[in-house]
Structures are given as C-alpha cells and as structure tokens.
Amino acid sequence: MTNPTTTLLDGLNEKQLEAVTLPHQSALILAGAGSGKTRVLTTRIAWLIQTGQVSPHGILSVTFTNKAAKEMLTRLGAMLPINIRGMWAGTFHGLCNRLLRAHHREAELPPTFQILDTADQLSAIKRVMKAMNIDDEKFPPKQVLGYINSCKEEGLRAYAVDAYDSHSQRMREIFEEYDKQCQREGVVDFAELLLRCYELLSSNKSIREHYQQRFKYILVDEFQDTNRLQYLWLKLLAGTNNCIFAVGDDDQSIYAFRGARVGNMRDFEHDFNVQNVVKLEQNYRSHSNILDAANAIIMHNRNRLGKNLWTSAGKGEPIRIYEGYNDKDEAVFIVDEIKALHKEGIELSQIALLYRSNAQSRILEHELFSAGLPYRVYGGLRFFERAEVKHALAYLRLIANGDDDTALLRVINFPTRGIGARSLEQLQELARQQDSSLWQAACAKAGDGRPGRGLEGFVALVKQMQEESIGLTLAEQVELATRLSGLRDHYAADKEGEDRLANLDELVNAAIAFMNQDIGMPVDENGEVAMSMLAQFLAHASLEAGEHQADVGRDALQLMTVHAAKGLEFHTVFISGLEEGLFPHEQSSYESNGLEEERRLMYVAVTRARQRLYLSFAQSRMLHGQVRYGIPSRFLDEIPEALVKRLNTVSNKSYGSTSQYPAAAPAPAARPQASMPWKIGQAVAHSKFGQGVVVNYEGNANDLRVQVNFGREGLKWLALEYAKLEPL
Numbered sequence: 001m002t003n004p005t006t007t008l009l010d011g012l013n014e015k016q017l018e019a020v021t022l023p024h025q026s027a028l029i030l031a032g033a034g035s036g037k038t039r040v041l042t043t044r045i046a047w048l049i050q051t052g053q054v055s056p057h058g059i060l061s062v063t064f065t066n067k068a069a070k071e072m073l074t075r076l077g078a079m080l081p082i083n084i085r086g087m088w089a090g091t092f093h094g095l096c097n098r099l100l101r102a103h104h105r106e107a108e109l110p111p112t113f114q115i116l117d118t119a120d121q122l123s124a125i126k127r128v129m130k131a132m133n134i135d136d137e138k139f140p141p142k143q144v145l146g147y148i149n150s151c152k153e154e155g156l157r158a159y160a161v162d163a164y165d166s167h168s169q170r171m172r173e174i175f176e177e178y179d180k181q182c183q184r185e186g187v188v189d190f191a192e193l194l195l196r197c198y199e200l201l202s203s204n205k206s207i208r209e210h211y212q213q214r215f216k217y218i219l220v221d222e223f224q225d226t227n228r229l230q231y232l233w234l235k236l237l238a239g240t241n242n243c244i245f246a247v248g249d250d251d252q253s254i255y256a257f258r259g260a261r262v263g264n265m266r267d268f269e270h271d272f273n274v275q276n277v278v279k280l281e282q283n284y285r286s287h288s289n290i291l292d293a294a295n296a297i298i299m300h301n302r303n304r305l306g307k308n309l310w311t312s313a314g315k316g317e318p319i320r321i322y323e324g325y326n327d328k329d330e331a332v333f334i335v336d337e338i339k340a341l342h343k344e345g346i347e348l349s350q351i352a353l354l355y356r357s358n359a360q361s362r363i364l365e366h367e368l369f370s371a372g373l374p375y376r377v378y379g380g381l382r383f384f385e386r387a388e389v390k391h392a393l394a395y396l397r398l399i400a401n402g403d404d405d406t407a408l409l410r411v412i413n414f415p416t417r418g419i420g421a422r423s424l425e426q427l428q429e430l431a432r433q434q435d436s437s438l439w440q441a442a443c444a445k446a447g448d449g450r451p452g453r454g455l456e457g458f459v460a461l462v463k464q465m466q467e468e469s470i471g472l473t474l475a476e477q478v479e480l481a482t483r484l485s486g487l488r489d490h491y492a493a494d495k496e497g498e499d500r501l502a503n504l505d506e507l508v509n510a511a512i513a514f515m516n517q518d519i520g521m522p523v524d525e526n527g528e529v530a531m532s533m534l535a536q537f538l539a540h541a542s543l544e545a546g547e548h549q550a551d552v553g554r555d556a557l558q559l560m561t562v563h564a565a566k567g568l569e570f571h572t573v574f575i576s577g578l579e580e581g582l583f584p585h586e587q588s589s590y591e592s593n594g595l596e597e598e599r600r601l602m603y604v605a606v607t608r609a610r611q612r613l614y615l616s617f618a619q620s621r622m623l624h625g626q627v628r629y630g631i632p633s634r635f636l637d638e639i640p641e642a643l644v645k646r647l648n649t650v651s652n653k654s655y656g657s658t659s660q661y662p663a664a665a666p667a668p669a670a671r672p673q674a675s676m677p678w679k680i681g682q683a684v685a686h687s688k689f690g691q692g693v694v695v696n697y698e699g700n701a702n703d704l705r706v707q708v709n710f711g712r713e714g715l716k717w718l719a720l721e722y723a724k725l726e727p728l
C-alpha cells in the first residue's frame with residue numbers, strides 16, 4: 001500500500017520538500033517565476049491537514065484572484081479525500097467581506113451592506129462633490145477616487161491624513177464627507193472592506209482573539225503585491241502565536257501603482273523573526289530559451305533581491321519576433337499563427353494573447369472575430385458590468401436595502417417614469433435637510449401611492465418588490481425584480497433590446513447557478529447565517545465582476561492584460577504591442593521606478609510561456625484616435641540575439657504605401673483633436689445595417705471613426721467619411 005503522505009510529496013524537489021514540510025514557524029519562500037511557489041503553498045496546506053497538524057477550519061489562505069482561490073480549492077479537493085468547505089481561502093477582499101458579514105453589528109454596518117465597484121464609487125464621489133459645491137475641474141473626481149483609495153490602502157482615515165495647503169485640505173474634506181455618505185447609505189468600497197475589517201479586528205479584542213485562536217496557519221500567495229494595509233491586517237490576525245507562510249517573487253511586483261509594497265517582504269522577515277527563507281531555483285514551466293530571455297530582461301533592474309533560475313527542460317524553440325508595418329498587420333499575423341497552432345492540435349485555451357493596456361485589444365478582437373476564432377477577454381466589459389445587468393442588480397439592491405442611494409439613483413428614473421432632474425434635486429435637498437438616505441426622503445415625500453409613474457409610483461414599486469420578494473428563492477427574486485421594475489418590458493419594446501433581454505435571462509441563470517453552488521455560507525459563532533442569499537449574491541456580483549466569464553467550458557483563446565496574467569501559464573504566449581510608449585508604458589517615464597516596474601511586468605509576461613513565445617510590434621498604430629509611429633520596445637533589445645528568431649525583417653517591407661493609413665498622415669502631435677458631429681447615444685441609420693446608436697468614437701477630423709450598435713447586426717466601427725450615416 002502506498003503511504004498517502006509520500007504520494008502527496010512525490011515529485012517535489014529537495015527545496016520544495018523543505019518548504020512544504022517546514023515546522024510551525026513563519027517562513028518566506030522567495031523564488032522566481034514558475035519555480036513551484038503556488039504548488040508548494042497548496043501542497044503545504046494538504047500536508048498540514050493530512051498529517052493532522054491542523055483541520056481545514058484552522059487555515060486561512062490568501063490568493064490574488066478569485067480564480068486562483070477556486071483553482072486551489074479544486075486542487076486540494078483532488079489531493080485530499082476530506083471536506084475542505086470550512087476552509088477560508090480567498091482574496092483579501094473576499095475574506096474581509098466574509099468577516100464583516102459575520103460581525104456587521106460590531107463593524108457598524110447594516111447586515112445587507114453593499115459593495116461599491118469602482119464605477120459606483122466614482123459616481124458616489126461625484127455626488128458628494130456636487131453636494132459640497134466643488135468644482136470638478138479643480139478636483140477631477142477620478143483623482144479624488146485615487147486619493148481616497150490610496151489613503152485607505154495606507155490604513156488612514158480622513159482625520160489622520162496630513163493636509164498642508166488649501167487644496168489638500170479640501171481633498172480631505174471630500175474624503176470625510178464621502179465616508180459619511182457611504183455610512184449613511186450602508187455601502188462600502190473595495191478599500192473600505194479591508195480598512196473596516198482591519199479596524200474591527202484592532203478595536204474588538206474578543207473578535208480578534210477568536211480569529212487568532214482559529215487561524216493557526218496563514219498562507220499568502222503573491223506576497224510581493226500586498227499593500228501596507230493588507231500587511232497590517234495579516235499581522236493582526238497572526239498575533240504572537242500564529243505563523244505566516246508567505247510566497248512571493250520581488251521580480252513580479254507589478255501593483256505598486258495600487259499601493260503594493262515590496263518592502264513588506266523585508267518587514268516581514270524582521271517583524272516575524274523569519275528564520276527560514278527558502279529559495280527555489282529550478283523552473284518547471286519554461287524551456288531555457290524563454291527562461292534565459294526573462295533572466296536577461298530582469299537583469300537590467302537594479303532594485304532586486306537577486307536570485308537565479310534554471311531549467312532542465314532543454315533549449316526549446318527560439319523566441320519568435322515579428323515586426324508589423326501597422327497594428328492591423330500585426331493582428332493579422334497573430335491570428336494566422338493561432339490558426340496554424342490550432343490546426344497542429346494546440347487547444348485555444350492553451351494560447352494567451354497579452355497586451356499592456358486594454359485599449360489595444362480592440363483591433364485584435366476585430367481580427368479574431370473576422371477569423372471566427374472563439375476568444376475570451378479577461379478584463380473587458382464583463383457580464384456583471386453591462387448596463388442592463390447593473391440596472392437589474394440596482395433593483396435587487398433596493399430590495400435588500402432601500403437606503404442604498406447609489407442603487408436608487410441608477411434606477412429611480414429607469415425605465416423612465418417622469419422623474420426629472422428638478423424633482424431629483426428636490427429629493428436630494430430634502431435628504432440633506434433631514435440627514436437621511438434618498439429612499440427615506442422619497443418615502444416621506446411620496447406617502448402611499450400605487451406602483452406607476454412619478455416619485456409616488458417608484459416608492460410604491462420598490463415597496464411592492466420588497467413585500468413580494470419575501471419567501472421567494474433567489475432566482476425568483478431576480479425574476480421578480482427584472483419583471484416588476486419594467487426592465488423586461490422596456491427592452492422588449494426596444495428593437496435593439498434582444499441581447500439585453502437575453503442578459504436579464506442570463507442573470508436569472510446566474511442566480512440559479514449561485515443557489516446550486518456549494519458556497520458555504522458565512523456563519524457566525526452561533527451558527528447563524530449572517531446574510532441572506534440575496535445579499536450574498538449581490539456581494540458575489542460586485543466581487544466577481546472582474547472575473548466572471550460567459551461561455552465557460554468552451555475552448556477559447558485567452559485575451560488579457562499582462563497584469564491579469566499573473567500566476568497563470570500557457571503553452572503559447574503572444575505579447576503584442578512591444579513599442580516604446582506602449583510597453584514600457586509612456587506613463588512609466590514620469591514615475592520614479594516606473595521603468596523598473598514595467599520591466600517586471602515584461603518579466604511576468606515572458607514567464608507565462610511554457611513552449612512557445614511570440615513578441616510583436618507595429619511600426620504604426622491607431623490608438624486613442626491617433627496614428628502613432630512606434631519604435632521597438634527597449635525590452636526587445638535586452639534579449640540576447642542568440643535566443644531569437646526574427647520572422648521578418650524591416651527592409652523587406654515597403655512602408656507607407658501599403659499602410660492602411662494615408663502615407664502623408666501628419667505626425668500625431670500636429671493632428672487636431674477629434675471633432676465629433678454627434679453625441680454618444682445619437683440614433684443613426686446605415687443603408688446596409690439599418691438603424692443603430694452611436695456608442696463610441698475615435699480619430700480626428702480626417703479620419704473619424706464611430707462605433708455603432710446595430711442591435712442584431714452587432715457592434716461596428718465605421719469610418720465616418722465613407723459610411724454615409726444618416727442621423728435620425
């Protein structure tokens with residue numbers, strides 16, 4: 001009979017084995033990409049449980065994405081024959097959400113508190129600023145948002161922030177008012193989830209001790225990307241007796257712009273008296289050509305802890321470099337290669353197409369779409385972010401909690417019920433006067449009416465929804481909300497509303513899937529379920545908006561930004577748009593250490609590939625409405641020529657004449673800004689595609705392109721000069 005523990009540890013190298021079986025002490029596993037850090041972390045959990053040192057109940061495991069957390073649980077499930085449902089494994093946000101739900105009273109939150117995603121947060125900030133009469137030219141709301149979040153990520157409340165001049169004092173005031181508004185409405189933003197949870201644990205001794213006694217083992221993946229507050233949170237939970245097992249790679253720290261601190265690694269060694277720093281040096285992911293290229297690139301960074309990576313996998317294929325004469329040419333090349341690879345039997349899901357910025361994906365998507373290749377975009381407009389889905393969720397949020405002003409504002413006049421800007425202002429004024437939520441103000445104003453038009457109708461409608469939803473299953477509640485709200489009728493009456501109706505149906509399906517999922521409800525000490533299924537579902541929708549994908553299970557090419565590719569691996573990887581200004585990103589030149597962070601990002605990108613790596617760039621590219629003439633990224637020069645195969649050479653091509661852009665196009669800086677004759681939302685007619693609505697535009701006077709949603713005919717980009725669109 002085989003010993004189950006040996007089977008578990010089979011195949012680990014000596015260093016990995018050492019890391020997996022370390023005694024109960026804090027440890028840091030510092031190792032390069034593909035050296036098995038995540039595998040070691042997962043195996044350690046399995047080993048701890050299997051050898052009886054801890055039950056799943058006593059483990060807290062933090063990963064960077066929900067996807068990674070799910071993968072880890074699946075792998076553990078396969079390794080261990082026991083139920084791991086009680087285990088707390090998730091992202092910082094997910095875990096804090098769970099903790100706050102269980103102790104909402106102590107955290108001074110309503111049981112149904114809602115989570116604001118970034119778009120909701122921005123609109124909440126705009127509202128506060130409007131109420132405070134603040135000029136949004138002087139204080140751009142996005143900047144305010146960045147400011148508030150970075151304060152919170154440092155663990156700071158408004159009162160604790162330094163303000164030296166009138167501008168920073170004003171920022172601080174907005175921060176303070178914004179927090180008050182959130183509290184009044186019972187909503188929290190992402191950064192608040194963490195801060196609130198941290199404050200709860202630090203101020204409430206009995207809760208803190210409860211969790212300190214529970215989580216004897218805390219394990220953290222991608223430790224290099226933790227921010228200050230996350231680190232402090234971990235420290236609180238660990239207390240003096242528990243140990244933290246942290247794995248990370250300083251060379252893959254790519255979230256400094258969101259407050260991540262590599263310095264946490266050094267602090268960790270010091271604060272936790274780390275005796276064991278294990279370095280893993282064998283890479284199991286990539287062939288040596290790929291690995292050598294990655295090592296050569298990252299060597300150009302000065303600020304490193306330093307480590308080596310080697311592989312026994314052999315040289316493998318050379319790195320392929322392609323130079324497109326423009327972005328379309330680059331995209332066509334990539335699509336042709338993918339088709340060929342697919343023909344050779346490589347699954348599409350094993351191929352990743354990476355880019356530095358989301359804006360680059362459109363032309364790639366366009367070519368993929370024309371070629372009929374199925375693909376999934378990670379990080380584009382996802383299901384839970386679509387307007388109709390957000391509308392439906394807003395009604396559901398009102399069912400759960402009428403005081404949710406953000407939700408109320410989203411749908412108070414959608415579908416339209418004759419509540420104009422003036423009535424809304426009056427309502428906001430009343431709410432301010434009586435220091436209440438908009439919902440309470442609306443109830444006070446409307447009295448009892450019947451569902452229908454106007455404010456009275458809206459109040460009666462929400463009340464009706466709240467009453468009728470009692471006792472229904474989650475899926476029934478979703479169905480009820482989409483129907484009673486009038487959303488279904490609204491889209492059914494709209495000629496272009498078919499897809500939107502389908503998405504509302506899909507939301508009901510999502511609710512059914514959610515009910516059937518074995519999620520493990522957050523339960524408090526008394527075994528009481530701390531939140532309704534509806535509240536859970538709404539939290540899930542906000543937390544997973546970034547990762548939920550349609551078409552699960554279908555073999556599809558993977559499209560994503562390099563940031564989103566962290567921790568993943570693929571048979572073949574394409575990195576596109578390797579031009580100065582794009583990758584490295586132009587913004588990096590304004591920031592200290594910006595270039596080093598870009599280089600780490602390139603290191604992450606290159607090390608995602610197992611077998612084959614393509615690097616490509618284009619001589620000219622249409623971006624943000626302008627033609628840019630690129631020069632090849634410096635990262636290409638940093639790769640030794642011996643590792644590379646150039647698929648084409650510059651001199652063989654004739655530029656300009658074959659370009660899709662006019663050869664005589666003036667330099668980008670000289671071009672006038674876009675002058676768009678219509679507003680977004682303008683209805684137009686096209687001789688072939690019929691009626692549509694303008695949803696986007698780019699380019700400038702000579703080369704203006706608009707994106708039109710033609711409903712059944714789909715989304716199309718049209719050159720204004722040729723398309724002969726008629727405004728309706």
Ligand code: ATP
Nearest residue numbers: 011012013032033034035036037038039284285567
């Ligand atoms: P990253 O830094 O990109 O997150 P990582 O260090 O977490 O990488 P893993 O994803 O854990 O690395 O492992 C990389 C690949 O190597 C995986 O496919 C993993 O299964 C494999 N691997 C790790 N260790 C071994 C081993 N001892 N034997 C065979 N394969 C291994």
Ligand code: MG
Nearest residue numbers: 037038039567
């Ligand atoms: Mg990993």
